Amino acid sequence: MNIIQIISEELNIKQVQVEKTINLIDEGNTIPFIARYRKEVTGGLSDETLRQFDDRLKYLRNLENRKQEVIKSIEEQGKMTDELLNDIENAQTLAEVEDIYRPYKQKKKTRATIAKAKGLEPLAQIIYEQKETRPIEEIAQEFVTNVETVDSDTPKDKIVADISEAIGGALDIIAENISDNADYRKQIKKYCYREAVIVTKASKEDEKSSYEMYYDFSEGINRLPSHRILAINRGEKEEFLKVKIDKPEEKIIYFIEKDVIKGETQFTNYLKDTILDSWKRLIEPSIDREIRSDLTEKAEEKAISVFGKNAKQLLLGAPIKNLTVIGFDPAYRTGCKIAVIDETGKVLETTTIYPTEPQNDVEKSAKVLLDLIKKYDVNMFAIGNGTASRESEIFVSDVIKQAKENLGMDVHYAIVSEAGASVYSASKLATEEYPDINVSLRGAISIARRLQDPLAELVKIDPKSIGVGQYQHDVNQKKLSESLTGVVEDAVNKVGVDVNTATPSLLSYVSGINKTVANNIVKYRDENGKIKERKELLKVSKLGKTAFEQCAGFIRIYDGNNPLEVTGVHPESYEITEKLLQQIGYDKNDLKDGNKLNEIKDNLSKLDIKETATKLNVGEPTLKDIIQELSKPGRDPREEMPKPVLRSDVLNFDDLQEDQILTGTVRNVTDFGAFVDIGVKHDGLVHISELSNGFVKNPSDVVSVGDIVKVKVIGIDKERQKVKLSMKI
DSSP, X not given: OOHHHHHHHHHTOOHHHHHHHHHHHHTTOOHHHHHHHOHHHHTSOOHHHHHHHHHHHHHHHHHHHHHHHHHHHHHHTTOOOHHHHHHHHHOOSHXXXXXXXXXXXXXXXXXXXHHHHTTOHHHHHHHHHTOOOSOHHHHHHTTSOOGGGSOTTSOGGGOOOSHHHHHHHHHHHHHHHHHHOHHHHHHHHHHHXXXXXXXXXXXXXXXXXXXXXXXXXXXXTTTOXXXXXXXXXXXXXXXXXXXXXXXXHHHHHHHHHHHHOOSSXXXXXXXXXXXXXXXXXXXXXXXXXXXXXXXXXXXXXXXXXXXXXXXXXXXXOOOXXXXXXXXXXXOSTTOEEXXXXXXXXXXXXXXXXXXXXXXXXXXXXXXXXXXXXXXXXXXXXXXXXXXXXXXXXXXXXXXXXXXXXXXXXXXXXXXXXXXXXXXXXXXXXXXXHOTTSOHHHHHHHHHHHHHHOHXXXXXXXXXXXXXXXXXXXXXXXXXHHHHHHHHHHHHHHHHOEETTTOOHHHHTTSTTOOHHHHHHHXXXXXXXXXXXXXXXXXXXXXXXXXXXXHHGGGEEOTTSSOGXXXXXXXXXXXXXXXXXXXXXXXXXXXXXXXXXXXXXXXXXXXXXXXXXXXXXXXXXXXXXXXXXXXXXXXOOGXXXXXXXXXXXXXXXXXXXXXXXXXXXXXXXXXXXXXXEEOXXXXXXXXXXXXXXXXXXXXXGGTOOTTOEEEEEEEXXXXXXXXXXXXXXX
């Protein structure tokens, strides 16, 4: 199997790129490092493509290892043939390899293995070949045990009692051989994937549930979208649904009969019955399992991919900088938790108020907030979107009006997803960060800081808990975790990390830095003061030269010794970068001068890339990256992302009207559409058919989490408080 050729064809990249990229991965380089600093080697492959590349490489290597294990096992049995070896070597998937290996696997006790133990394989061969003209009963009699000559110690499982048992046992062997035939299984799967239909029925017809659309449902498995597959799986698991697959049985039986039966003989009816038995008893149940497993695996891959894209957009959400924020964690009986956070993320004050049921102490609660607004010059509220969020939003909106009227202060609010905040609040990390703050108040701190810097706060939470995606709790948790870890790594390294302020949680996602090293960096910082230059990291315990090479370019040092270290320029390129600046008449210290910075940017934009790259002996992609970094040192790529929608007044559900045009924030993207926060209690759904005037295959091609979009109200369900929206405006 030529792994390089396969990856080249699948990802549509040159074989030389594949070979060099595999070498980089095998040398221990991380995906973010390869994507950012080895573009000349990979041909500029993106982090997303490299993640696909890495996953595919692992799969193909596992496939190759499994092939070698199967070949070795069959050779040890002395059953390997050139044809069989060729089939194994040409298999494209693990499932194909397992189908080929099926007849040679050590089996548990089956009807066929029992028949073989009784010596009935030769009779099975005679029946299968259909050449013998003697009556079958006469042939079978030869395999019946002569009781008179049998030793009394002979085990019962070695005795063939009569002709009927002999024929039955032989047919069991044939049934299992048919079931184990890899070519049959391959063709049967083709028929099924082309023509089979998944059918679902209600387990209890009168019982209400969220699966009612599947109570009498059918759809071809080749057209079944991933979200439906996962919904059906969940409905079945929760015992609301019965699921079966209707297959083209007549076509399948005819296909096997055509291959097995050689004209009309005394064996024909026996073989027809055996083929049907093999299908019903052996093939169909395992084909059902394989199809369901295959559908689920593909649906999970899609769901994990959607979750990853949404999570990345959420992590890369635009930070709200230089604002003092009140984090507002809504609740009823236990009160709303309040945390005032300054522009650096420091906790200034915490308290609890009771503006919601059952206390409804609105006046006193409003006074507490107005005093905090005045005392700390608060600019923003970040309101969690959980229980009592709607009532809290109405209350905060009224407080904002009072702040304007009585204090002359302009304050706004934004609704913030609080998914995972309670998980974080009770975590060991939160206890270490806020040992003296009650666990119930930590959620409000997290909500406020999510608005200020989504990335820095969300990395503290298990990525599965950040509340975007579909059916994330139903998919393979190991694969989901691996995928999301990669997504967080890519997001963190895209932005870069201030080594002097970053938490261990954030540092641990930097290329080349694990949790132990992240804690060691913070410890070193605490003991020695601010880190002044990147190479100082080499003094950190367990951070060696290899880790330094991987992480250095993603570390940012503000107010340090080297102005290049607020940029993504890697230390290996410092010399080239300084020569580049000299070429246009400047040096690195001029990057600190705001006036000269514009001149540098202007001069860099006039350079001939090809000519300059040759002169400096550097690759063009690296040169372009250096120029981009020097043109905007310390640039945060998140600044280009859509800013949160800031509100000062609340929209009531009863205010909604059909054809109304509103602005909203995309909160989640799924296979079937996008959920948009328009300021009412529940997010409205823009179905995939309403995302664009043109055909949309994948919603994530049109919208991303965090996008600010204009939508039109096209349906209002007051009873269920649901809103249908359209982006066809």
